[in-house]
Amino acid sequence: MELAFFGSRVARGVLLLLGILVAIISVVIATTSVLTARSIARKKQVADLLFSCRNDHQLAKGLKTIRDASTSPNTNLASFAGFTTSDDETALSLRYVLNHYEYISICIQSEIYDEEMLRKAMRRTVIRSYQHSKGYIDAMRELHQTKTLYQEFQWLAERWKMKEIDVKFPNGA
Secondary structure, X not given: OHXXXXXXXXXXXXXXXXXXXXXXXXXXXXXXXXXXHHHHHHHHHHHHHHHHHHOOHHHHHHHHHHHHHHHOOOOOHHHHOOOOOOOOHHHHHHHHHHHHHHHHHHHHHOOOOOHHXXXXXXXXXXXXXXXXXXXXXXXXXXXXXXXXXXXXXXXXXXXXXXXXXXXXOOOOO
């Protein structure tokens, strides 16, 4: 009688449905594994970037240049727009920072970097760097007659400006 069951249409139908169910579960598990691995890889890329930025002396120098220029009444970053990279250390430092954030923005948009992790780590620096260098960016766009120069950096700064970071300790505790 048992052999008759396995040869019946009902048994074949049950086995077929069971096989389909196993296949669906396998696809779901495989997809979840791939997405999880991708997310972990994006976060690892951000961690590597953050640690490398700590030892990037040229980036630190450029950020200091932008900060100092923003607080100095005698320095206008837009005046450095006409300098080529080899003409002036300030222009070189400024371009280094702007290109750095341009590349980060492109990597975020390409889903290479985890945006949320970077936003938590760099939001204030990115927004302020953009605000302080906006005159320079506008002057460069005018000089080179292109509206796309540093547009990815602008996209990033404006996007992050609209997204506040959640306060974890509202009472300061």
